[in-house]
Amino acid sequence: MLKHIEVSILLDIYGKLLTEKQANILDMYYNQDLSLSEIAEVVKTTRQAVVDAIKKGENKLFEYEEKLLIMKKSQDNEQTIQVILNQLSKIVDTTTDKKIDKILKNVQKELKCIV
Structure with missing residues (x-):
C-alpha cells in the first residue's frame, strides 16, 4: 500500500489519539494536499x-497500528467477506429454490454494505 494512502487511513482510525495540532497538520498534508509552506503559513510556524x-x-x-492492528484486522475482515461473497455467488448461481435464492441475495446485499 502506498504510504500516502496508508497514513491517510491510519489518520482516520487513530487521528483522535494524536494532539489536535498533529492531527490537523497530518490532515492538511495527507488529505487536503497542502504543501509544507502552506501548512506552515496556516499554523503560523516554520516549514521545518x-x-x-x-x-x-x-x-x-x-x-498505534503496530500495537492495536485495527487497520490490519479491518483489511483481513474485508478479504474474508470477499471470500464469503464469492462462495455465496456460486451458490446463488446454482440454486433453483427461490426462497434460498432470495435469502442468499439478501445476505450478499448486507455483506456488500460492510465491505
Whole structure:
C-alpha cells in the first residue's frame, strides 16, 4: 500500500489519539494536499516545524497500528467477506429454490454494505 494512502487511513482510525495540532497538520498534508509552506503559513510556524510534526505524527500512527492492528484486522475482515461473497455467488448461481435464492441475495446485499 502506498504510504500516502496508508497514513491517510491510519489518520482516520487513530487521528483522535494524536494532539489536535498533529492531527490537523497530518490532515492538511495527507488529505487536503497542502504543501509544507502552506501548512506552515496556516499554523503560523516554520516549514521545518511542520516537517517535524508530520514525522512525529506518522511515527505515532504507525506505533498505534503496530500495537492495536485495527487497520490490519479491518483489511483481513474485508478479504474474508470477499471470500464469503464469492462462495455465496456460486451458490446463488446454482440454486433453483427461490426462497434460498432470495435469502442468499439478501445476505450478499448486507455483506456488500460492510465491505
